[in-house]
Amino acid sequence: MNFACINDKDALYFFPLNEQEAVFSPIQAMDGTRYVLTEQEGVDFSQTVAAERVDNDLYLRLRSESESDSSIQIKDFFQFQGSVHSLSDTGEYRLHLSADSATAAGPVTLCNEYLGVQQDQPEAAVLKVMQQAAAFQALDQLAESLNPSAEPMPNAQETEPVLFLAAASEANATFAVIPSITALYDQAGNKRGQLVSGSVTDDKRPKLVGLGEPNTTLDILLNGEVVDSVTVDGQGNWSYTPVVPLEEGGQLFFVRDQTTGKTSGNVVLIIDTMAPARASLSSVTDDTSGSPIAIAKDGHTRDNTPTLKGKAEANSLVIIYNDTTPIASIYADDNGNWSWTAIFLPDGTYALKVAAMDFAGNIGLPSVKHTITIDTQAPSQPKILEVLDDAGTSTGPLLNGAVTDDDTPTFSGTAEQGATVVIYDNGFEIGRVVAEDGTWSFTPEQPLAEGEHSFTATATDRVGNQSQASEAWDLTILVNVPAAPVVESVLDDAGTVTGALESGDFTDDSTPTISGSAEANATVIIYSNGEEIGRVEADNSGNWVFTPENPLADGEHSLTFVTLNGAGNSSEPSDPWVVNVDTQAPNAPTIGSVLDDVGVKTGELASGDVTDDQRPTLSGSAEKGAT
Structure with a gap:
């Protein structure tokens, strides 16, 4: 089934329609538009299409074999003088609905008014295009299924007209039958079948069929001259096919009974066997910006309603194709110019290509294809997958939120293939790169300023559709970051035990002297268990010495050191140096026992005892770890 509309200027627009899909873009109604569905012979329109009014919109639901009905929405249909028609493959044209403000909301009852055959309609030419499109599709599918390599099947054999008998005005009176031409047949070219007087045909030897007095001879007259004769059979039927091909242009036929001289009525045919010259498609333009912009071959556009222009034979019907499928038609003017703007192309x-068809149905050679891609959808959100530090002493991938000394880090990620990725720093563009194969990598040309940065990226496709911004990737850039201080010695210079301490040692010095090296003239900040306990200036050689002003409390102290340079940049903390401060005298030890284990008498001794053991064993308790 095809769906199309014919506007008040008889311009034809096809809409892509798949009965197995339930998705269809809405159509904006226009004044006087006729919406036409093609159907197969014997199909009951009321059984295949249902209509419903919602506000001023008309919904046509195609009852297909799919799980959900396909719907066509014609917006504001009931505000305009539109109508819904059907066209059968045999050319029957019917009216099913006219826009009427009195139609109530809800289901709409469709009528089934027969308007005649296609060739009798004012819009016959465009209906012919619709009919041909439906017939070609059905025949192509059938031919492909039966024998894909076969030539297109010929037209079915036409039925000969039934003889009707002349009536007598008086009983028992005898009258000769007046000869007549009852039918004409096109037997050649693209369009074959029955013709009516006034038809245009590409058959130079059309078949004439008629009635006459049985067994008489009829003269065939062409433009008033006898060109041949034919004998009526015993049943009163006759047929004739010209021996000499007819000339191009208008031809007038009638027959005459040689015996009675009675003649038939006139029939006229216009012979046209010359196919139109090849039509041209000179331009396809995007008009969304207000000024037409040419869409190059194999180009892309955001315009669902592009404009096509070209040249064709004057006054011919220009058929617009998507590959081999007709999607619209428009008449060329007296100078052969034509222009068509799509209502909506998904x-x-x-x-795109075009071909010209004349009134006889002769179709010229198609134009060269002009392929375009319509893309109105924004690309998917790009992603920043990695940021790489490749400068300074510490390199490698950076985590989101990291601090780095690389002021030109390398960003990489993914985006829609062929899209342009725009990279932003705190909302300002810093560069762009094309995701040729769906991946991208970017390194800033100019160094980034020190401080906090929030990086995002957007993707813009080749027609300008822009994606949402990526998730942010935050970095802090500190280029002149000093090195952490180096601790060279920690000195205990108080109490009975003095000297250099190793990390982890115990000391009774609550103000040990710490010395080391750092960046020249920098400030060294000293932390104990994460709390600042002081700071000191390094000299011109970077040497520094620090003694706490306030004694350290007894216990474990994890000392760390940070360099703060003149630019205000801080180093990472140094590795910790652990000092255990203990300034309290231990409790007096106790002697728990004295053991005699020499001589005749051994065992534990009491205070004041006499013993022959010159090396008795003493044991007792004292502060843990004490000597």
Whole structure:
């Protein structure tokens, strides 16, 4: 089934329609537009299409074999003088609905008014295009299924007209039958079948069929001259096919009974066997910006309503194709110029070409294809997957939120293939790169300033559709970061035990002297268990010495050191140096026992005892770890 509309200027627009899909873009109604569905012979329109009014919109639901009905929404249909029609493959044209403000909301009852055959309608030419499109699709599918390599099947054999008998005005009176031409048949070219007087045909030897007095001879007259004769059979039927091909242009036929001289009525045919010259498609333009912008071959556009222009034979019907499928038609003017603007083409790729058809149905050679891609959808959100530090002493991948001394880090990630990725720093663009294969990498040309940075990226496709910004990747850039201080010695210079301490040692000096090296003239900040306990200035050679002003409390102290240079940049903390401060005298030890283990008499001795053991064993308790 095809769906199209014919506007008040008889311009034809096809809408892509798949009965197995339930997605269809809405159509904006226009004054006087006729919406036409093609159907197969014997199909009951009321059984295949249902209508419903919602506000001023009309919904046509195609009852297909799919799980959900396909719907066509015609917006504001009931505000305009539109109508819904059907066209059968045999050319029957019917009216099913006219826009009427009195139609109530809800389900709409469709009528089934027969308007005649396609060739009798004012819009016959465009209906012919619709009918041909439906017939070609059905025949192509059937031919492909039966024998894909076969030539297109010929037209079915036409039925000969039934003989009707002349009536007598008086009983028992005898009258000769007046000869007549009852049918004409096109037997050649693209369009074959029955013709009516006034038809245009590409058959130079059309078949004439008629009635006459049985067994008489009829003269065939062409433009008033006898060109041949034919004998009526015993049933009163006759048929004739010209022996000499007819000339191009208008031809007038009638027959005459040689015996009675009675003649038939006139029939006229216009012979046109010359196919139109090849039509051209000179331009396809995007008009969304207000000024037409040319869409190059194989180009992309955001315009769902592109404008096509070209040249064709004057007054011919220009058929617009997407590859081999007709999607619209428009008449060329007296000078052969034509222009067509699509009502709506869904996103996708279109191989556009045109061909001209004359009134006889002769179709000229198609134009060269002009392929375009319509893309109105924004690209998917790009991603920043990695940021790489490749400068300074510490290199490698950076975590989101990290601090780095690399002021030109390398960013990489993914985006829609072919999209332009724009990188932003705190909302300001700093560069762009194309994701040729769906991946991208970017390194700033100019060094980034020190401080906090929040980086995002957007993707813009080749027609300008822009994605949402990526998730942010935050970095802090500190280029002139000093090195952490180096602790060279910690000196205990108080109490009975003095000297240099190793990390982890115990000391009774609550103000040990610490010395080391750092960046020249920098400030060294000293922390104990994460709390600052003081700071000292390094000399011109970077040497520094620090003694706490306030004694350290007894216990474990994890000392760390940070360099703060003149630019205000701080180093990472140094590795910790652990000092255990103990300034309290231990409790007096106790002697728990004295053991005699020599001589005849051994055992534990009491205070004041006499013993022959010159090396008795003493044991007792004292502060843990004490000597």
